[in-house]
Amino acid sequence: MRRRSAPWGALAILTGSVLFAVNGTVAKLAMQSGLSPERLVELRCLGSAVLLVGVALIVNPRALRARGKELAVLALLGVVGVALVQWCYLVAISRLPVGLALLLEYTAPLLVALWARFVLREQVRARVWWALAACLAGLALVAQVGDGIVLDGLGIAAGLGAAVALAAYYLLGERLMTRREPLTTHAWSMTFAALLWVVLQPLWTFPRGVLTQDTPLAGPLADVRAPMWLLVLGIVVLGTAVPYLLFLVGIRRLGAARAGLLGMSEPVAASAVAWVVLGEAMTAVQLVGAVVVLAGIGLAETSRRGAVEAVDVAQVSPASTTTP
Numbered sequence: 001m002r003r004r005s006a007p008w009g010a011l012a013i014l015t016g017s018v019l020f021a022v023n024g025t026v027a028k029l030a031m032q033s034g035l036s037p038e039r040l041v042e043l044r045c046l047g048s049a050v051l052l053v054g055v056a057l058i059v060n061p062r063a064l065r066a067r068g069k070e071l072a073v074l075a076l077l078g079v080v081g082v083a084l085v086q087w088c089y090l091v092a093i094s095r096l097p098v099g100l101a102l103l104l105e106y107t108a109p110l111l112v113a114l115w116a117r118f119v120l121r122e123q124v125r126a127r128v129w130w131a132l133a134a135c136l137a138g139l140a141l142v143a144q145v146g147d148g149i150v151l152d153g154l155g156i157a158a159g160l161g162a163a164v165a166l167a168a169y170y171l172l173g174e175r176l177m178t179r180r181e182p183l184t185t186h187a188w189s190m191t192f193a194a195l196l197w198v199v200l201q202p203l204w205t206f207p208r209g210v211l212t213q214d215t216p217l218a219g220p221l222a223d224v225r226a227p228m229w230l231l232v233l234g235i236v237v238l239g240t241a242v243p244y245l246l247f248l249v250g251i252r253r254l255g256a257a258r259a260g261l262l263g264m265s266e267p268v269a270a271s272a273v274a275w276v277v278l279g280e281a282m283t284a285v286q287l288v289g290a291v292v293v294l295a296g297i298g299l300a301e302t303s304r305r306g307a308v309e310a311v312d313v314a315q316v317s318p319a320s321t322t323t324p
Contacts, residue, residue: 017243019239022238023234024101024274025273027093030235033228037087037091040235041083043236044239044240048190049187049191049194052183063180063181064188066180076172077173078188080165081189082169085165088161089162096151101159103293107297130299134293134295137289137296141289212229218277267290
């Protein structure tokens with residue numbers, strides 16, 4: 001069954017990765033037009049929570065039930081693995097090129113492998129050290145300042161913060177997926193993330209007029225202006241809810257290990273989109289560094305002994321956090 005459905009699973013993952021990649025550029029346009037990263041992530045979490053809970057109520061309402069320790073872990077997943085990841089990522093892309101911000105975030109699988117080795121005391125294949133060396137070398141190349149690219153310390157810190165939070169999402173998700181269904185887990189996590197932001201930034205304090213103002217686009221559509229609410233709607237539906245569901249389809253058909261590897265196409269796609277739309281061209285050396293980083297992360301994804309079985313149980317993926 002899995003062999004027959006594998007092409008559809010791969011198509012779902014690649015489509016979801018492209019949607020997440022486009023979302024990074026759309027989010028950057030929204031922030032450049034005056035919507036703060038904190039308000040954008042609040043709207044993204046709140047809108048996605050409404051959509052995901054609605055779908056869960058239609059598909060499998062009984063699976064939404066949660067209580068006790070499980071509810072606490074779901075809350076932690078939402079606050080750290082969703083809200084913090086998205087906020088750090090948005091801060092990073094507001095100060096760095098989208099491709100560089102994503103590359104920093106996508107060191108998370110390497111952090112998971114290191115956690116498994118030194119904290120959980122799991123046996124890890126020797127290739128993890130090659131992965132670590134490749135990621136560090138690749139990031140050193142990517143960090144070179146090219147024409148028109150200025151690195152920002154807070155942006156780099158935010159990108160690395162997103163990586164740590166995403167690694168926490170993997171580990172918490174792995175624990176939850178042994179007992180729960182993935183769609184309702186995502187619905188709960190988005191709900192807790194939305195509640196956090198609504199408490200920190202009550203909706204009645206939302207700046208008036210921001211969502212109705214016209215926002216200039218970029219690249220081939222530089223002469224076009226769109227209302228901010230349309231960009232936000234696209235971020236919620238096409239940049240969050242739809243790609244999350246596509247990744248769930250891909251994970252079910254391929255397993256999370258293969259889905260995660262395919263999901264690494266997102267930074268490459270995001271860099272390409274940002275190149276075309278925002279003019280954030282990377283130098284040849286930085287492109288080589290990007291390839292080296294992705295190769296290192298690929299090694300890290302397969303470094304844990306029995307990783308395929310362990311992650312298949314987890315039913316989680318990198319993009320279902322992101323970004324972005």
